[in-house]
Amino acid sequence: MKQKAITFFTLVGLFALAVLLAPAHAVHAATAETGKGLPFIGVAGMIVNSAALQNIFTNLKATFNKAFEAAPTFWEKVAMLVPSTSKTNDYKWLANFPRMRKWVGEKTAKALAAFNYTVTNDDWEATVEVDRNDIEDDELGIYAPQAQGAGFSAKQLPDEIVADLINGAFTNKCYDGQYFIDTDHPVTDKNGIVQSVSNKGTKKLSAATQAAAIASLGAGRIAMMKFTDDEGRPLNTIPTVLLVPPALSDVANVLAMNDRLEDGKPNPYKGTITVVCEPRLTDDNAWFLLDTSKPVRPFIYQERKKPVFVQQIDPQADDVFSKKKFKFGAEARAAGGYGFWQLAYGSDGSVA
Template identity: 35%
Template sequence: MPIINAENLDLAFRGFKSIYSTAYLAAPSQAAKVAMTVPSSSRDESYGWLGQFPQLREWLDGERVVRQLKAHGFTIVNRKFESTVSVSRDDFSDDRLGVFKPMFAEMGHAAALHPDEIVFGLLAQGTTTLCFDGQNFFDTDHPVLDPDGAIVIDGETYSPVSNFDDGAGPTWYLLDTSRAVRPIIWQEREKYEFQNVNRLNDERVFMTDNFLYGIRARVNAGFGLWQLAHASREALNAANYAAIRAQMQTLTGDQGRPLGIRPNVLVVPPQLEEAAFHLLNTETQDGGGSNPWKGTAEIVVTPYTGG
């Protein structure tokens, strides 16, 4: 029977933490494929620079032309998350700690996949969640400054741009993740930390006869640039895929300058996994001939978009 003392309790904690860490590192998280990670130093972070695409101009005479960044007032507030389990002192005394190993492994697995749940869950909320320009992230009328536009808002001329196609099917997403800025921002204030309350003189341990183990984090996700993402509920087929790729690659910023967008990630729910692999991994098309879309985007299959 193990002696319950500080040394053995610390040894048990390090063993549980090792199991947790191994599972955490082995979990197949995919959030980093679509989101940029930004460290946070306070309760929230403001991203006033979103929507600005710095582009070069020929410098002929005179001084530089200084473009002042617009303050869009877009802020991501950190959220706090936890998961806690208890281990009875009796189980420790009876040397039954081995039965808890799968629980701590699952805790590590869940912590590693939690960013996926938040990031891809946010992507699924894009048609009802505002981004930096005051429109829903996926919308049909994002305002883009254009000298030849037909819509005038507050004295400035705009042309509405869409990055959403409605339909009756599951939603799929085409993204450009090749740039420094990405469609999703993953914000980390405090990373996932494995903690414990196992001191014998702790009041809670004394009153409950249980040792506590858990994880804690302060994180959140928010939308980056809508120009780098397109959502569609139409059928996932070659025609629709080609049309959206072309539309994204011809997007322009303010004053009509091309943004140089290159879609490289296709996010689909499990219902569209077969269609996605057929579209991007097969050598030939349905009607014969080579498949021009093979390998043009990485496929990310995730249940967190909700279909």
């Protein structure tokens, strides 16, 4: 009887030891959808080993990627993607974009103007720390929303960059050394005389009357359509997008879609423009007309490295040893710049 008792308790002890030493992924399957149900071992909590860490962060990466794919973006509506293969891109070519001309005699090659416009890529990151105690205590569900947030933010990085460009359009310089939206862009006419050309207005966007609509939206459209190249030929710039902050979205939609304006008169702009409302725009009065139909667009999203999921799960890393912290998040390299100012018209809305 004594011998049987010893054998029984020995078996119980061996069973408990086997459970404790079992790989975490063999005990419980992870759920990538929510981050819950990550590996654990009964009341003893999770054993932090390489297999468990790999399983956990594979789950978090799947959650990150799913949020990244689902996140909405607006930047493609107003900006163009320019892949970057170096630290800095040079955009002086914007000064002399080639156009077809009648071939009489020898071909004429346009030299690049002496403008200096470069865009340098910046480093971007979003990092989340995972406390080792949370892994041991099987409290990893709290990190799933953070993985989703990192994925969502990484997808919208171009939106953030392009919105900053728009907010700075009245104060940031473009390829010709002038503010992107300005009153005195230098343009050489067909006689070689430098003229000052404006793509800036001051009228408040209005649909109150037909006269107010013509003075605001109408004036901007006409200004853009009159832009010419350095040979005096029309650039055929026709605005396709009316870009506004939320405070102007109702007025913009009336101008774009209603048959009649608020004074009952016919709306001459119905169907001529697509409204893009961007909550990141900080000036409630400023509005912009953009021609997005050309190969080059008004704004540039320069991408050196796409946003990617990164992780640090080495148990021997300094942060793990000294602070009990693992890490995951996103990294990217990118920047923004201005394309042709001739493809944009902006009003600060300072005059009623």
